[in-house]
Amino acid sequence: MRVVLVHVRDPQFYAIPEERRGKNGRLQVMGFPPIGIMVLSAVLKREGHEVVLFDQADPDTPNDVIVAEVLRLKPDLAGLSFLSTTSYPYAKILARALRAADGGLKIALGGVFATLNAERIKKQVPEVDFVCRGDGEQLILDLLAHLDDPSGVPGVTWQQADGTVRHNPDRPLDRNLDQWPFPDRESLDLDFVESMPLDVPVVLSRERFTTMQTSRGCPWPCIFCDIPIFNEGKWRSRSAAHVVAELKRLQEDGYGAVYFVDDHFLLKPQRIAEICRGIEEEGITIQWGCEGRVDSSCMELFPAMAKAHCRTLMFGVETGSQKILDRLKKEQTLAETETAVAAAKKAGIEIVHGFFVVGSPDETEEDLRETFRFASRLPLDTFAFNRLCVYRGTPLWQEYLARGLVTDEADWYKYFKCSAIDPTVLPGERIHAIRSAELKRLIIFKFLHYPVQAMRLMGRLARSMPVRDILWMLVKPFFGTSNGQTKAEALSRAVEHGEMKTAAENLTQVPDEELSRLVPAPSAGK
Numbered sequence: 001m002r003v004v005l006v007h008v009r010d011p012q013f014y015a016i017p018e019e020r021r022g023k024n025g026r027l028q029v030m031g032f033p034p035i036g037i038m039v040l041s042a043v044l045k046r047e048g049h050e051v052v053l054f055d056q057a058d059p060d061t062p063n064d065v066i067v068a069e070v071l072r073l074k075p076d077l078a079g080l081s082f083l084s085t086t087s088y089p090y091a092k093i094l095a096r097a098l099r100a101a102d103g104g105l106k107i108a109l110g111g112v113f114a115t116l117n118a119e120r121i122k123k124q125v126p127e128v129d130f131v132c133r134g135d136g137e138q139l140i141l142d143l144l145a146h147l148d149d150p151s152g153v154p155g156v157t158w159q160q161a162d163g164t165v166r167h168n169p170d171r172p173l174d175r176n177l178d179q180w181p182f183p184d185r186e187s188l189d190l191d192f193v194e195s196m197p198l199d200v201p202v203v204l205s206r207e208r209f210t211t212m213q214t215s216r217g218c219p220w221p222c223i224f225c226d227i228p229i230f231n232e233g234k235w236r237s238r239s240a241a242h243v244v245a246e247l248k249r250l251q252e253d254g255y256g257a258v259y260f261v262d263d264h265f266l267l268k269p270q271r272i273a274e275i276c277r278g279i280e281e282e283g284i285t286i287q288w289g290c291e292g293r294v295d296s297s298c299m300e301l302f303p304a305m306a307k308a309h310c311r312t313l314m315f316g317v318e319t320g321s322q323k324i325l326d327r328l329k330k331e332q333t334l335a336e337t338e339t340a341v342a343a344a345k346k347a348g349i350e351i352v353h354g355f356f357v358v359g360s361p362d363e364t365e366e367d368l369r370e371t372f373r374f375a376s377r378l379p380l381d382t383f384a385f386n387r388l389c390v391y392r393g394t395p396l397w398q399e400y401l402a403r404g405l406v407t408d409e410a411d412w413y414k415y416f417k418c419s420a421i422d423p424t425v426l427p428g429e430r431i432h433a434i435r436s437a438e439l440k441r442l443i444i445f446k447f448l449h450y451p452v453q454a455m456r457l458m459g460r461l462a463r464s465m466p467v468r469d470i471l472w473m474l475v476k477p478f479f480g481t482s483n484g485q486t487k488a489e490a491l492s493r494a495v496e497h498g499e500m501k502t503a504a505e506n507l508t509q510v511p512d513e514e515l516s517r518l519v520p521a522p523s524a525g526k
């Protein structure tokens with residue numbers, strides 16, 4: 001059978017504004033590859049199906065091109081994959097455009113947001129035939145075999161002929177992840193390169209870049225995260241041998257940098273030790289990055305990871321206030337953060353990154369300032385201070401429902417910064433003002449107290465950015481402006497594409513009836 005798979009992105013994550021082609025003639029796209037559809041493609045191809053992939057990061061395949069291609073290819077199924085609340089409006093627009101163009105096309109949606117909101121999506125977007133929940137590998141094979149009657153396919157939400165929406169039982173979590181082939185990285189005519197080092201710094205290399213997923217899930221109960229719900233609170237992993245075999249293949253294919261998109265890569269020490277050993281034995285030199293919790297028991301393996309070319313380690317530090325850590329149910333201590341960051345640096349991991357959130361419930365101005373003081377005490381190389389947001393499905397959403405701050409009926413598809421709806425969060429403008437002031441202080445502090453580390457980072461940035469641009473980027477906050485972006489910034493993603501990001505967030509607030517007016521009406525008879 002023939003399947004078209006599309007990775008839907010919001011425009012803030014669209015590639016590079018100017019066209020750039022590598023030596024091999026392929027368009028270079030800055031960002032993470034869409035491994036969700038790449039995995040599904042590999043599985044489908046192994047079973048003999050024909051697959052065509054589209055990634056909306058490709059400026060050559062906007063919606064109208066995808067619609068025209070689908071009309072030409074006449075697939076048995078069009079699968080749209082998207083990650084988050086912010087890309088849902090774009091997935092709706094594309095689904096409706098496809099349905100308007102071909103009333104008989106079967107359309108499926110999948111991904112984390114779709115999984116957690118399946119029934120609501122099916123009712124809001126009747127143009128979509130199947131909303132697919134959870135892991136997609138076996139599901140898509142089963143669905144293809146039962147397109148006309150998916151009643152026996154676990155994990156699918158669909159509509160019977162009498163109009164009843166059916167939410168088939170969940171698919172049991174599959175622990176055998178080694179059974180699936182490596183992602184199909186060949187079917188998109190794109191080369192992914194890392195984002196400029198201003199958003200997620202990843203491994204800071206200009207090598208051919210890709211991502212891998214070696215485990216799924218995280219069992220901790222942080223109130224802002226929906227991953228435990230998506231994975232039923234479980235953590236599952238591929239074996240070390242399977243991971244090493246994929247890295248080996250990637251090296252043979254010319255990749256030089258890999259980021260593991262695992263929710264918590266650092267969970268199992270023995271597996272990490274085996275991966276590091278395998279990397280050494282196979283002579284793999286790919287530089288890689290990963291993220292995990294600061295209370296990981298893998299800390300004693302940081303030296304082995306550094307030796308196995310782990311270049312970047314990202315920790316969810318969140319805040320410098322124990323009170324807020326506890327409020328977020330992060331179940332970690334400030335002391336654990338200090339120990340982990342110091343251990344990673346001592347082990348020789350080049351880039352140790354701290355993810356922080358600002359604008360949490362019950363956070364005072366003093367807590368916020370303490371977060372920046374804490375960040376300055378940590379020997380972190382890079383950091384990001386993002387605003388806390390609430391997503392449907394998380395424990396924080398449940399709390400907001402109970403407190404009457406949101407309703408499932410009206411708000412389920414909206415993207416909210418907590419400060420916009422929770423009176424126990426500091427006002428958005430205050431958070432912004434304090435963050436800007438403290439960030440300046442932090443940059444000066446880093447240069448004065450960690451000059452060698454700061455200069456090393458500058459050196460790494462200089463590999464991909466002109467020195468003039470680096471300097472301008474550093475002094476810009478002191479002029480109180482985010483304007484005058486450098487060329488490098490223009491090429492990078494979210495941080496610099498502030499306006500697009502806001503536009504994507506705002507689009508989630510547009511009532512669906514209004515959004516539907518943006519696409520042609522569905523064709524009659526469906």
Ligand code: B12
Binds near residue numbers: 111
């Ligand atoms: C890597 C990543 C990113 C990358 C982007 C990767 C990309 N290709 O575009 C970056 C860093 C850019 C990013 C950005 C953002 N992200 Co992000 N990201 C992730 C992360 C860590 C991994 C995603 C991944 O690659 N998974 C691996 C692949 C194999 O899995 P998958 O895509 O889910 O696909 C599987 C199934 O879902 C299913 N499936 C998927 N599609 C389909 C389609 C069909 C038809 C079928 C049958 C099945 C199916 O089959 C696949 C195989 O099993 C997830 C956490 C997670 N575990 O999912 C967060 C996550 C998706 N991100 C999240 C968020 C919030 C964002 C941002 C909004 C952050 C921000 N404020 O800017 C942006 C929005 C990006 C966007 N365009 O939508 C949230 C979403 C929560 C929500 N309800 O909205 C998550 C869940 C993190 C979290 N803990 O809350 N992200």
